[in-house]
Every structure is written in structure tokens, then in C-alpha cells.
Amino acid sequence: DVKVTQSSRYLVKRTGEKVFLECVQDMDHENMFWYRQDPGLGLRLIYFSYDVKMKEKGDIPEGYSVSREKKERFSLILESASTNQTSMYLCASSERGRLVYEQYFGPGTRLTVT
């Protein structure tokens, strides 16, 4: 079974803090994704990566950056957290080269910025 793990289930940070969210997958997937999920808005893509050191902006990259130094690990960075970044953050991974490309999700990190 594919396993995607995220470093924290719940996180509380103050406005202006630098925040790191870590995601690790154990299935040697090439693609990794970061989403945020808000009520009524669904999942929105922040950034994704299709290979080590490669990244592409998703639909809402403002205020975020990412790092992928190793294939299994994809980090989301909030350089200066703000209250409007309070959300559920979901990491996902998928395999390249398969027709279906379904994404496997981690359990999520609920971030509260006060």
C-alpha cells in the first residue's frame, strides 16, 4: 500500500512565523503535490513537483514556496504565516507513466495561524 505521511496533524503558529510542512511518500512516486482544503472551496493546488528539484506553481502559490531535495520528500514553506493561511493542508503523490495517475493523499495537517 502507498503511504503518504505528513509531519504534523495539527499545528498552531503565530502571524509572521516561518512554517515548514513536511510530506514523505514511500512508493518512489515521481509526482508530489501540495493542496489546501477550505470549506466550500474544495481542494486547491498550491504547488507540485514532477521530479527532484523541479517545481511548478499551482493555482494559489502566493505566500508559499516548496522544496524537493529528495524524491520521497516534498516540503511546503510559509515564509511569513498569515491568518488567511489557516487551513487544512494535504500532500499527495502519484506515479508517472501510468494511464490513470490517481493521487494518493496524506492525512492532512490542520494549520491554525493566530
Place this chain on the structure above:
Amino acid sequence: GQNIDQPTEMTATEGAIVQINCTYQTSGFNGLFWYQQHAGEAPTFLSYNVLDGLEEKGRFSSFLSRSKGYSYLLLKELQMKDSASYLCAVRDRSNDYKLSFGAGTTVTVRA
């Protein structure tokens, strides 16, 4: 980008059937996914359609009409454990890696 619409909430009785509709607009359709998400948990993959027609997987079926930009997820013989949010997601030909998600439909199954 894609514009994906699905109802916000649906309620049904245990043992009944529920149909969750999803409509989408995209310039280069390349597949539609349905995911299930229980409260507080990760979304899990349910089904994938890329050609018109019905795909059946046990109690769950998914239908696609590309010409109408329309899909539905059919849940039969509803069980209490089917109470969850159901997410419709569309992949566009311009970028095979990306999925665009609808806001999700919360299904409540009552005894």
C-alpha cells in the same frame, strides 16, 4: 482552467441509492476522478473515467458523458459508512499531472 460543479449536500436512507452529479467545463478534457473523503481523513480514490459510459465497481458506479461535460457517481445499497464527502476532479490535457477539484458533496446516510 476548469469550472467544476457538484451539489453541496445530499441525504439518503440506508439501503437506498444516491446519485451525485458533477458538471465541468474544460478546454482539453483528459479524465475524471471521483474520491471519497471521510471527515478528518485523507481523500481516497474511487473511480476514473476517460471514455463515455459507465464504470462499475461493486456498489459504486461512475458515468461520463464528454459531450455534455457531465459525470455522476452512483452509490447503491447505501451503508452508514458511506457517509462522507465525495470529490469530483478533472484532469486537463494541457497538464497531465494536475487535477482540478470540485468543492465536494457531503452525503449523509440515515438509518
